[in-house]
Amino acid sequence: MNEFLHQLASGLALGGVYAIMALALVMIYQATQLVNFAQGEMAMFSTYFAWKLTDLGWPYWRAFMVTVVVSFLGGVAIERIVVRPFAKAPVLASVIVFIGLALIFNALAGWIYGYSVTDFPTPFDGPPWFGQRYMSAHESGSVLVSLCVLMLVYAFFRFTPLGLAMRAAAQNPTSSRLVGIRVGWMLAIGWGLAAAIGAIAGMMAAPIVYLDPNMMAGVLLYAFAGAVLGGIDNPFGAAFGGFAVGVLENLMGAYVVGSEVKLSVALAIIVGVLVWRPSGLFGRRLVARV
Amino acid sequence: MSRILEVRGLRAFYGPIQALFDLDFHVGEGGVSALLGANGAGKTTTLRALSGLIRRQGDIRLSGKPIGALSTEAIARLGVAHVPDGRGTFTDLTVEENLRLGAYVRSDRNAVRRDFDRMFDYFPRLAERRRQQAGTLSGGEQQMLAISRALLMRPALLMLDEPSFGLAPMVVAEIFRILAAINRDEGVSMLIVEQNASLALDLADHAVLIETGRAAMSGPSQTLRTDDAVRRAYLGY
Amino acid sequence: MSPSPAPRTLLTLAVFAAALVFPFLASGYHLYQGAQVLILAIALLGLNLLTGFNGQISLGHGAFFAIGGYGAAILTAKLGVPYFVAIPLASLVCFGAGFLFGFPALRFGGLYLALATFALAVATPQILAYRGFDAWTGGSSGVSLMKPYAPFALPLTTDQWLYLVCLISAALLYFAARNLVVSRIGRALIALRDQPVAAETMGVNAALLKTTCFGMSALYAGVAGGLSALAVGFVSPESFGLALSLSFLVGIVVGGLASLGGVLFGALFIEFVPNLADQMSVTFGESAKALPGAIYGVLLILAMAVMPAGVAGALRAVVRRTVHSR
Numbered sequence: 111m112n113e114f115l116h117q118l119a120s121g122l123a124l125g126g127v128y129a130i131m132a133l134a135l136v137m138i139y140q141a142t143q144l145v146n147f148a149q150g151e152m153a154m155f156s157t158y159f160a161w162k163l164t165d166l167g168w169p170y171w172r173a174f175m176v177t178v179v180v181s182f183l184g185g186v187a188i189e190r191i192v193v194r195p196f197a198k199a200p201v202l203a204s205v206i207v208f209i210g211l212a213l214i215f216n217a218l219a220g221w222i223y224g225y226s227v228t229d230f231p232t233p234f235d236g237p238p239w240f241g242q243r244y245m246s247a248h249e250s251g252s253v254l255v256s257l258c259v260l261m262l263v264y265a266f267f268r269f270t271p272l273g274l275a276m277r278a279a280a281q282n283p284t285s286s287r288l289v290g291i292r293v294g295w296m297l298a299i300g301w302g303l304a305a306a307i308g309a310i311a312g313m314m315a316a317p318i319v320y321l322d323p324n325m326m327a328g329v330l331l332y333a334f335a336g337a338v339l340g341g342i343d344n345p346f347g348a349a350f351g352g353f354a355v356g357v358l359e360n361l362m363g364a365y366v367v368g369s370e371v372k373l374s375v376a377l378a379i380i381v382g383v384l385v386w387r388p389s390g391l392f393g394r395r396l397v398a399r400v
Numbered sequence: 401m402s403r404i405l406e407v408r409g410l411r412a413f414y415g416p417i418q419a420l421f422d423l424d425f426h427v428g429e430g431g432v433s434a435l436l437g438a439n440g441a442g443k444t445t446t447l448r449a450l451s452g453l454i455r456r457q458g459d460i461r462l463s464g465k466p467i468g469a470l471s472t473e474a475i476a477r478l479g480v481a482h483v484p485d486g487r488g489t490f491t492d493l494t495v496e497e498n499l500r501l502g503a504y505v506r507s508d509r510n511a512v513r514r515d516f517d518r519m520f521d522y523f524p525r526l527a528e529r530r531r532q533q534a535g536t537l538s539g540g541e542q543q544m545l546a547i548s549r550a551l552l553m554r555p556a557l558l559m560l561d562e563p564s565f566g567l568a569p570m571v572v573a574e575i576f577r578i579l580a581a582i583n584r585d586e587g588v589s590m591l592i593v594e595q596n597a598s599l600a601l602d603l604a605d606h607a608v609l610i611e612t613g614r615a616a617m618s619g620p621s622q623t624l625r626t627d628d629a630v631r632r633a634y635l636g637y
Numbered sequence: 638m639s640p641s642p643a644p645r646t647l648l649t650l651a652v653f654a655a656a657l658v659f660p661f662l663a664s665g666y667h668l669y670q671g672a673q674v675l676i677l678a679i680a681l682l683g684l685n686l687l688t689g690f691n692g693q694i695s696l697g698h699g700a701f702f703a704i705g706g707y708g709a710a711i712l713t714a715k716l717g718v719p720y721f722v723a724i725p726l727a728s729l730v731c732f733g734a735g736f737l738f739g740f741p742a743l744r745f746g747g748l749y750l751a752l753a754t755f756a757l758a759v760a761t762p763q764i765l766a767y768r769g770f771d772a773w774t775g776g777s778s779g780v781s782l783m784k785p786y787a788p789f790a791l792p793l794t795t796d797q798w799l800y801l802v803c804l805i806s807a808a809l810l811y812f813a814a815r816n817l818v819v820s821r822i823g824r825a826l827i828a829l830r831d832q833p834v835a836a837e838t839m840g841v842n843a844a845l846l847k848t849t850c851f852g853m854s855a856l857y858a859g860v861a862g863g864l865s866a867l868a869v870g871f872v873s874p875e876s877f878g879l880a881l882s883l884s885f886l887v888g889i890v891v892g893g894l895a896s897l898g899g900v901l902f903g904a905l906f907i908e909f910v911p912n913l914a915d916q917m918s919v920t921f922g923e924s925a926k927a928l929p930g931a932i933y934g935v936l937l938i939l940a941m942a943v944m945p946a947g948v949a950g951a952l953r954a955v956v957r958r959t960v961h962s963r
Contacts (some may be wrong), residue, residue, distance in 0.1 A: 239495050270510075271504060272503060274500060275501065278497075278501050281491075281493070282488065282491075284453065284484070285484070286511055287453075287472035287473045287476065288472065288481075288482045288488060288547065289476055289481075289502055289505070290473050290477040290504060290505040290553070291473060291504060292473050302556065313552075
């Protein structure tokens with residue numbers, strides 16, 4: 111039983127990472143109908159950036175904050191410079207562009223920071239919280255950070271004028287323009303937010319999966335699985351899906367298939383959900399208008 | 401009177417296809433102009449061209465300022481509120497959120513609050529449905545919502561595309577009555593596209609009849625109302 | 638569609654003739670690369686049928702390539718089946734797998750299918766390396782196989798013979814695809830891509846056609862995988878990862894979606910441009926070990942910027958302009 115609770119609890123820690131990555135993926139999907147396959151590599155690159163700062167002696171939280179801000183700005187820049195020109199191109203052309211971006215970030219990280227696996231610091235050192243035995247301090251902290259991100263993003267979209275404008279721009283770009291919203295910039299800010307969220311995800315994941323240029327590929331896949339499970343058009347359903355996938359992955363890995371084929375679990379989840387209920391747990395049923 | 405909107409030689413294109421051919425018309429300051437014509441004549445195209453939603457050429461001036469090369473959002477920020485055909489409601493957002501979007505570009509919070517109240521005075525049904533999802537409103541209510549959202553922009557020019565479309569006559573009458581009141585009491589200039597010529601000519605002081613992308617007739621609405629050809633073709637008697 | 642039949646047939650024959658002569662002019666690594674281009678072209682033909690003509694996006698065709706490869710390897714190396722039986726057998730298995738995968742694929746459209754196949758691609762190496770299948774798959778070390786000798790004592794080296802096998806397969810499969818695309822079935826596939834609801838109301842059996850199309854494209858990938866196994870001499874889990882599936886996608890987009898002739902350009906691109914990126918990165922010096930990936934990524938983005946409709950699309954535009962200017 112103890113072991114089970116332990117697997118459950120640490121599944122929540124990585125699940126939190128998947129949850130906020132899924133949130134970032136769905137945000138971009140809702141605004142652009144495109145899935146950013148480069149999200150994972152961008153997050154990894156941000157994490158390396160943070161690592162470099164701490165390596166230079168910066169205190170953790172300052173490095174964290176600066177990384178988040180720089181990632182936000184980077185996301186905005188990428189959208190404006192690389193993604194925007196392909197807005198009117200066929201969908202698959204954009205997919206190829208994202209693949210190209212992913213390759214670039216992956217290679218750049220390897221080039222700048224090297225390929226050896228590195229330790230990444232965690233601000234949540236010390237003994238497990240509340241004296242329990244199921245989650246390490248970092249795992250608890252990671253879940254807390256994930257929940258904070260989810261709440262902040264929710265509050266941003268629900269209660270701020272900018273968040274409202276971004277939601278409007280994603281749902282109905284034409285009507286948004288007609289009320290004076292600069293839809294192009296809304297998209298750019300969306301990318302910036304997604305990049306910032308990805309950076310946080312990477313920094314939470316790194317102490318668990320260790321920092322190397324390929325660390326986020328698996329995370330990205332699980333985030334997809336979470337987004338599909340929760341509903342690709344429902345950001346918070348997707349986040350729930352992320353947590354669920356994290357727990358499922360751990361439990362399956364420990365009790366059913368062994369850790370070598372855990373990625374197959376993600377595949378099974380995606381296919382299973384899509385066969386049973388394509389709109390996911392919380393997504394809307396889509397009716398095709400003839 | 402001076403003109404809030406002056407259009408000369410307007411041409412509009414859907415891709416390589418030209419839809420409007422050298423259209424001339426205007427809207428007087430504080431006045432109401434109507435664009436009449438049958439289905440497919442080019443009325444909606446005209447509004448889309450004015451808002452910069454499609455490729456256009458020509459001399460378009462808002463209070464003397466040329467807007468023919470500006471983006472849609474820039475034109476909206478200059479004070480042109482366009483209620484598109486189909487109403488353009490944000491169906492997944494609440495009534496309240498739709499209205500807040502109308503006021504998005506404004507910074508005068510107190511005036512915005514007062515304007516909210518005034519909209520709810522004009523359209524009490526919207527107040528009742530404040531927190532409801534906009535997509536669940538009836539056609540008439542969505543039209544009221546769209547007009548309110550446009551008015552919350554404090555526009556210099558309100559452009560309406562087929563406000564009567566798909567609505568029951570009683571509802572239409574109510575909406576046009578309110579539009580007349582808004583024009584009279586607040587001095588908002590209006591450009592209305594309507595298939596229902598009779599209603600439009602009642603409200604407007606100036607009208608343009610569009611046929612296949614060209615202006616067939618234009619002048620004071622009284623003139624068009626009494627013109628035989630127009631009467632037979634569009635008013636039905 | 639594109640230039641009138643006569644120039645196209647001439648072009649096809651010219652390309653075929655050049656390809657036929659090639660193995661007698663080149664040798665060693667270049668010959669191997671030539672065979673690889675043909676193999677990739679076969680895989681791209683299959684994927685293009687599915688994605689370009691039928692609109693179903695697959696990011697996971699590496700999995701069917703793997704089934705073909707492992708199937709051929711296991712049949713020849715462990716069961717002694719001759720290669721010219723093993724490869725068709727393995728590809729039939731692929732057809733079945735693709736056909737079966739096509740059923741759940743019916744229920745989800747574009748994006749979901751892309752995600753599901755993406756997951757398939759990522760999971761494939763893990764499944765291949767799974768210890769439980771060790772006896773057959775050789776676990777993480779894989780399976781080796783031998784290149785076949787030329788039959789009837791023809792004066793050809795194994796490399797040349799392998800190349801010719803690839804060429805013959807590619808030619809046959811190309812003609813099969815071309816016939817399919819211009820037939821009624823082909824038009825139905827295209828209709829399903831562009832206007833699925835309307836197509837169905839006109840009597841097109843969407844479910845059957847789409848799953849069959851999936852099966853066909855998997856079959857092509859399987860043939861390619863089998864030939865690749867022969868060419869390389871072994872199969873192992875790492876060769877069939879996500880990068881492979883993504884390179885197939887790159888290939889059909891760069892070549893030109895829904896362009897059968899374009900797959901040749903696509904195959905050339907994915908075979909040679911990574912090498913090009915390698916060479917370019919050398920100019921940046923020693924530490925640029927990682928740079929080829931970045932350069933390749935930049936080249937991909939540039940390729941899309943310059944030719945969003947692929948090489949075939951760009952060529953068509955050039956032809957259109959020269960025709961119009963006359």
